[in-house]
Amino acid sequence: MIAIAVAYQALKGYKLSKEKTLLYLNLSFVLIGAGLLIDGLSSLIVLLARLRGGSLYLFGVGYSINFLAQLVAYGLLVYAYVHQARNVTTSTAVLAAVPILFFERNAVTELILIFLLVYIATQTAINYSMNKNTNSMLVFGAFASLSVAHVFFLIFTVAPLFFPFAQIAQLFGFLLLLAMLLRVNQPV
Secondary structure, three states: OHHHHHHHHHHHHHHHHOOHHHHHHHHHHHHHHHHHHHHHHHHHHHHHOOOOHHHHHHHHHHHHHHHHHHHHHHHHHHHHHHHHHHOOOHHHOOOOOOOOOOOOOOHHHHHHHHHHHHHHHHHHHHHHHHHOOHHHHHHHHHHHHHHHHHHHHHHHOOOHHHHHHHHHHHHHHHHHHHHHHHHHOOOO
16 A cells, blocks of 8 residues: 555656656556555465465465566666666666566565665665755665665575565655655645
């Protein structure tokens, strides 16, 4: 629900300012929200089916869709930051995402997402170091938190204890982005 709230606030901000970065943020969080919803629903169905063999396949499908949604979403944000930072044309900055399906949470998928998120967090840190305003700090904090969340998801592949920490860090990152968008969309 928070991912969809972030998407809504980003769209609202885009309609007011016509800033393309907010449109990319909207599209990214629509994808993230949809991926999380599908993953959650497939996991719920598997649990309701009491972990029967045939239903376990659905768990893998849900995770794969969630991974691909996040890959495209974070790829869009990387594109937005590359485009904003370097002011390059669309034809020279196209990011190619290799459509790889993984049917369970594993180190390779998490490393891909961590790479994208660390890049975004680095760009937002640079932006914050130049602007020194609250909104830049919230965006940097959000992507740093999302990076930490996926590091915890990576550790979760070998130590299940880290799953709740990953979920909490991801929630915190979404809440920081939502807070920034609520601040930006306030009437002056």
